[in-house]
Amino acid sequence: MVDQETPEQPRAEAKPRARQPKRARWTLGRALAQVAIVILVVVSLFPFLFMLRVALSSARDYLSGIKVLSAPLTFENFAEVYGSTDLGLYLLNSSLYSVLTTLIVLVIGSMAGFGLSKARNALVRDNVMFFVLSTRMGPPVVFAVPLFLLLTNLLLVDTRAGMVLVYTFYNLAFAIWLMYGFFSEVPPEIEEAALLDGLSPLSVFRRISLPLVVPGLMATGILVFIFTWNEFFYALVLTRDVAKTFPAMVPQFFGAFRVDWGQMLAASTLGVIPPLVFGLLIRRYLVRGLSLGSVR
């Protein structure tokens, strides 16, 4: 079915928690496993919390070793980085690209995924899928030079339109891959029936199939959003100034002789909030996209 289980939902065969036998018999193995869970949480969160802590400290404090952990809080790094760089513009660019790319990729990608899921000829389908997949596997560093020249010829270097185009290309393959899987799970009888009722293939797609894969659209959308927001290499090579994104600005804090860690991590804190908030808010879909995109 389309709405299949996600890892957060309890397993069908699992017994309800209330009926769990012998509530808490502390064996050594269980205690160790519990300690491992705590370590796992700490290790997963530490860099993010550390980033936050340094961003909220003065330079004197974060350069004085372990004392940074108990230093007084200050917003001076945020004020400085906001006043002395174009961080606001870059965050705006990142938002613009992520939102636009997500919308465009969802439209084009779901159309292609639908079309491919209806292909009868396995040879054609597999070759198209392989072609599509190879764009996901291709290292960006290989395509950077020709894409730069292509954008130069189209007068699109360092423009927002150019970046949306590049990011659409960057995410499309992955989106098709996922949407193809979601459309394959729609029961064919439903579509056939709609077709017999006189709907055109386009209407079947729009009115019947698409509403059935909304969870899949959400899963694909959140991944595309995060991938676009986090993309660094193309932004580094294809933008200079106007069209720069948040990740592409991070290297500018690394001077030849000193690094302004406080400002860098303050900018980073602001920069990781949007994907973090979206991703965690709809984590059910994020998990589904990440695990299903690979298991099928």
Add this chain to the structure above:
Amino acid sequence: MRLSKRHYLIFLGPTLLILLVMLAFPTGYVLIVSLRDFQLTNPTAGNPFVGLENYRTLLSDPAFFAALWKSVLFTVASVALTFVLGMAIALLLNRRDLWGTGLTRTVILVPLILTPLVIGATYRFMLERDNGIINEILAFVGLERIPFLASSAWAMISVILVDAWQWTPFAVLVLLAGLESLPVEPFEAARMDGASRWGEFWYITMPLLAPVIAVVLLIRTMDAFREFDKIFIMTGGGPGTATQTLPIFLYRAGFQDFNMGFSAATGVVMLIIVTLVSSLYVRRIHSAGE
């Protein structure tokens, strides 16, 4: 449901157009440039056709093989570490007698969502010899400071560990999804026969999970092989060339030495490697789906 040619064109047209412009052109262009002597620093030379000269230079360049070796080392170590840790954590989170597994499943998403470049930059500060929090903690408890990013051997270990830190949760998610979809009957039968936990894992869990494991390994291999962001910001390939993997090697040739022909030839060789591995991947998926 059968679609007519016209409808295929409608559904797939936009995709084909974008892929043609954005994929066919760059690939063709890389191939052409790789056959020319193309130096951005010498625009008057006119980029003469030199045949396979760039490939000959590349294949006789010890720096290329060094980079290839670093890439293989980085990829194998990172994938192995991600897989072993990912499997252990997935088994841990699959237990029902522990407190906090639900919360942990959410928490481990954080490394996957954080911008890789920011992860690299943050770790660069954390791993500094002086003032880096990890060395400060080591010093605090009376241990020796470690030159995480300053010594060649440690720099490689550091970038591998950070890559594994970021991607282990991915392996966990996929393996957990796999574990949760396993049938219960074989496990019940094994328990009746008095199998040990360890035997259960080796003889039931692992074989049943094999298709999922293969996919995790292949996706991770592909991603690790093209990893750029974190290495770029943590070490830039250094110290010296200690962490100069193929993508960094390619970036240096193209964007620091501006030797486009040579960097394009490197790109083609990389594409061949990646295509070989991804065709393996597609065949795997295909056979798993049947």
